[in-house]
Amino acid sequence: MKKILLVPIALLLGFYSFSQTQVRYLDSLGQTLHSLSEANQLQAINKIPYDKFVGDVRTSENLFFKGVDLAIKLEDSTTLGDIYLKLGQIYAYKENFEKRTEYVLKSIKIYESLGKHVKAGIAYGQLGYNLKYSDMENALRYMRKGIKLLEQEKNTTEIDPLYDNYGIVLTINKKRDSALFYTKKSLNLKKKLKDSVGLGYGYANVATVYADDNKLELAKIYIDSSSAVRTKIKDSYGIAVNYTHLADVLLKQNLFSDAIKNYQISASLAKKGKYKGLERYCYESISNAYVQMNDYKQAYLFGKKFQTLKDSVLNIETSNKVEQLKIEFETEKKENEILLQRADLAEKERDISEKNSFILGLAGLAAVISLLGFLVYNQQKLKNKQLKKEGELKEALVKIETQNHLQEQRLRISRDLHDNIGAQLTFIISSLDNLKYGFKLPDNLNVKLETISQFTTSTIYELRDTIWAMNKSEISIEDLQSRISNFIEKANTSSDAINFNFQVNKEVNSNKLFTSVQGMNIYRIIQEAVNNALKYANATVIDVQIFSKNDDFELIITDNGTGFNIKDVTDGNGLQNIKKRAHDLNAKLDIISSENQGTKIHVYKFENT
Incomplete structure (x- = not known):
């Protein structure tokens, strides 16, 4: 076993110098381009070796876009097709599947129009390889x-x-x-x-x-x-991948500890090289290895890292499709139940009719008047029951159709938000990054651009939260717990000096459901309270607790920060937002704080939950 691990250790020692070599290569190229003619600039960009541009995908992406502009300006269609194909490879590593396919198809169209059969063959091969897991x-x-x-x-x-x-x-x-x-x-x-x-x-x-x-x-x-x-x-990317190859083999041999070490090294190198797909695969494999070792705590921790990387635009789109399939399945299921109920009603009606006929034959002429009266009464009663059942079935159908229509509207609106507003915000961030890295700007302007970038990033997170709520007709305790855990995980990552604690007590009914509006308000109250503690309270400990008391759902957020005198403080946006959301939940709200004594926010006695 020691022999097997010798190569990975040697690779690790050399990887960082390799990666820096590739970065220096691209940086050096970027610095020398301005001294070349436009035609020579284009050729220099197109000749960047494969192992160099996958070693620093972000810098390569910017250089290739410069190459696209030059190729279009110089009307060099062949080189334009080459760079489109390389952009397809870049986006494959970045896991932007839509752009990956878009640029490969662009290259194929150019090559076929020019009769470049060899290049078209290469592009078709890359297109097929990109589809290996999806089609x-x-x-x-x-x-x-x-x-x-x-x-x-x-x-x-x-x-x-x-x-x-x-x-x-x-x-x-x-x-x-x-x-x-x-x-x-x-x-x-x-x-x-x-x-x-x-x-x-x-x-x-x-x-x-x-x-x-x-x-x-x-x-x-x-x-x-x-x-x-x-x-x-x-080859920095290849070195990172080889750790994974070796770890996969060790895992098949049930050498779990050695496999985990190699996956962790690969994940670290993948994170440095921004190979998100490889990093995500390592975290998922580590989690599975810990499951086989019965170490569920570590399995859960690495599973969360895997889920964090998995949470992307693609996830939102995939969730929408899954939700649509779920709606169609549930609708079909309810319609089948309605048909069964109707058949049962018809069968019961036939049984009752036969019994009435049998009783009528046995009763004789002496009971004709009374039996006729009984039958008329009984038939009317059955008719009323049947009418009532049919009315209930019609209401159920209308309700299902309304729910389907509302869900379709939610999905359409969420797709519009993601495809339009989300894409525009992402473009703003990308443009700001290009300004910061592409031009030498004054420090004060860089600070302003960074502030705008952070604000836009925050807006994207809020947009994702809104889309998450819109895609659900009901939100469970587990949904809330998962969403809040992700938020606190990110807050914990960005604030090393603060200890975050999040707990959902065992007595909380895991089957409790909230409407999407209620769930979003609960999530936003926690988010607002934690952000206030981070920004203004100088807290070192922040606790979030969800528990149940006398079958009532309760929420408490506490911090050990500087606190404030409630009588002397005018409500800012944060406290106003918390009060408004508690009011929308028809819940009671207590804000307890004093100077140097921390702050406690208690939300309880939710109505209609």
Whole structure:
């Protein structure tokens, strides 16, 4: 086991210098561009090696956008297609799937219009590889199309990585024999071409196939070979990935502690390199490893880190789709229940009619008048019951239709907020960052830009909270607990000097439901109180507690800060907002504070909850 860990330790010692080398390469390029002609600037940007631009995706993204502007100005369509394809790779690493696909498709359109079959084949291969987890059928189709184009042109240099990626997609599709054929075929081509960058990927991809087939010792051998190559060429992303490859193998061998160490190193390197997908995968794998070790506390902590990274624009869109499917399922379920109730009513009506006929035959002529009276009364009673049931069923249908309509409106509004306002706010932040990093600005102007950026970021978080509430017709205690935990986790991260405590007592009914408005008001009261304590109270401890007393839901937020004299203080926006939201909840509110004694905010006796 010690032998296995030697390579990762050596890689870790060298990684930071490797990463700095790549950053220096891009920074140096950015500084020298202004001394070149526009045509030479464009070529210099387009020639940035793959291992260099994935080592610093943020700087590379800015350089490639500069290249797009130059290519359009110089009417250089081929180079424009090349840079679009590289932007697609950048956004794949940044997990912006919409932009990833957008730029790859742009490159394909340009190459096909120019008759550049080799380049079109490469782009089709990248498009297919991008779809490997979301659309396997089209992933295989696009990759085969790319391979066919390159084989027709007999281009062994460019087809090499496409064979490699195709092998990985086949591995995911559990076609291991075919996967091993293509990955080894690619590896042999890399050796012939002396492709130093590609060799690291080639060895690693063969290792992935062997690991998936549980041939773990073979997998380790190929991982070691990949690590040696990547260390030599200073491939920072590849080094980070190799920790994960080794950890996956160790996990399959039930060597949980060693696997976790390698995942943690990979996550640290991924965070530094801004490889969010890799970082998220490591946290999820660590959480699963701790579950297998029965250490549920650590599993929960790393699971939260995984969920924090997972919470993104894509998550909001995916949640909307899942919610829509849920609505359709629930509607169908209720309609089936209504049909069953109607059938049951009809069956009961037939049974009663048969019994009445039988009684009428036995009773004879002497009881005809009384029986007719009874039957008329009984039939009317049944009719009234039936009418009542049908009325209830109609009301239930109308209610379902209204709920569906309201939910569709919520989803449409939330999508509009996200797609329009959210995108515009994100553009503002991106523009401010470009101003700060692209121009030398006075310090006071930098401070103002930073303030605007922080305010805009805060607005995006508030917008996400609003969309979260809008997408739910009801909010449970678990929903609130999860949302509040995320908020306090972020507050805790940004304020190391403050100790945050959040507790939901066991007596709180986990099945209790609030409306979306009630849930949002409770969340905002906690958020406002914590923010006030952070900004004005100089507190070192902030406690948030949710508990139940005599079947009533209660909320207490306390801090040990400077406090204030309630009689002498005019309500600011924070206290006014808390009072207004408590009023909207029909709840009672006590604010207890005195100078140097901290502050306690108590919300209780919620009505209609």
